[in-house]
Amino acid sequence: MDDPAKNLPEVTDKKETSIVNPDYQKNSFFKKGIHLMADEKLEDAVKVFEQILRLDATDTDTLLKLGYSKFHLDDYAGALQAYDKVLDIDVANSEAWNLKSLVNYEQKNYGKALDCVEKAIESDPTYGMAWYNKACYLSLLNEVPHALESLKRSIEIDVKNAKRAVRDKDFTNVRIEDGFKRIVEVVVLESIRQGYHTVGAIVWTTFISKIETEEALKKLLEKGMIIRSEKRQGLNKIDTYDLVPELANKVGTEKKSLLGSTRRLPSTIKNLKEVSQAIQTTKMVIEEEDTEKLTKTFDSFIDPAKLGGLMIDQFLEEHREIRLLKVRIDEKGKEYLKENKEKILKLFDNLEITVTQKLARIIF
Structure with a gap:
């Protein structure tokens, strides 16, 4: 479920906390609603979100969660109403447009779904899930070349969409296309990189059929991207597959063992250190208030x-926030920076913590 709920902090003086933070009651309700969503108590979640909207009818986060809850209760009219209210407040809200597209998709209004998701992409061209959904709708409308183009774009933003696509029935119309077969090859290649070296292991981890897996392996061998070896298993010999050394050195590998996985990702360490250095520089400039x-x-x-590709791949939410901040500061100047200085610094503090954690996991 989106936005997993966190434990509420212990409060010793509720009255004082409410005075200090005028949004305390609203925030408490919102966290309660998220808890209920996580527990799949959607009817109760709807009631809580509606309480919040009585306090603040323009809270877009609450409206999105209300719409999401109603959508999963099959109240499509209620979901659309919530998303439309978000768009009345912020017509460029990419999440609302994408969620609205899903309502139309469930109602098999694929043309309307496509119109909505295209508006989501106009608002945020790096929205990988919107590109993925667009590919689904185009496939269902039998717009095969455009479906593949959108699917490839979604995979460029988030490679996990490749694995999602090979299991998705919405792509039945495009599975026989060479472009889709290349996506299957990407998924098989990624599975090998993660340490799955036999046909059986690849099928098990990717849910791709054995025939498609074997066809992809054949193509990857022809392209010189993998090598085949034989391994004895009891009285039998089985084929195993590995990345060619040059590719393994470039993209890194994961080797599975009984103790877990160990990584060899030198390029990732270098890139994360560059992000960390850029964060330090940015925080200094924020303090200087030089817009x-x-x-x-x-x-x-x-x-x-520069670091844009890495940010999209590993820190997509932060990438969106930084893009939005740039637009706001360009529009409103130093006044906006002064008013939001602490919030902006907190964004980069949190990003720095995440980068440090990633580095620690790789190194240790």
Whole structure:
């Protein structure tokens, strides 16, 4: 479930906390609603979110969660009403457009679903799930070339969409296309990289059929991306597959053992250290309140030629936030920076913690 609930902090003086934080009651209700969603008590969650909206009818986060809850209760009209209210407040809200597309999808209104998801992508071109959904709708409308193009874009943003696609019945219309077969090859290659070296293991981890797996392995061998060896298993010999050394060195590998997985990812360590250094520089510029210099430092996180690709791959939410901050500061200048300075610093503090944790997991 989105936004997993966290334990509420212990409060010793509720009255004082409510005075200090005027949103205390609303925040408490919201966390309660998230807990209920996580426990699949959706009717109760709806009641809580509706309570919040009586306090603040323009709370878009609550409206999105209300719509999501009603959607899973099959109240499609109620879900659409909630999403439309979000769009009345913020017409460029990509999440609302994407969720609205899913309602139309469930009602088999694929043309309307496509219109909605295209608006989500217009608002946020890096929204990988919206690109994925667009590919599904196009496939169902038998727009095969455009479906493959959108699917490839979603995979460029998040490679996990490749694995999702090979199991998705919405792509029945495109499975025989060479473009889709190349996506299957990507999934098989990733499975080998993660340490699954036999046909059986690849089928088990990817849910791709044995025939498709064997066809993908044949193509990867022809392209010189993998090598085949024989391994004795009892009285029998079975084929095993590995990345060619050059590719393994480039993308890194994971080797499975009884103790878990060990990683060899030198390029990832280097990239994460670059992100960490960029964060330090950015925090210093924020303290200086130099808006012109700050928007330039934001570019290092956004530009695909710099850290943009890594940010999209590993820190997509933070990437979106930084892009939005750049737009806001460009529009509103130093006044906006001063008013939101603590919030912006907190964003980069949290990003720094996440980067440090990732580095620690890789190194140790």
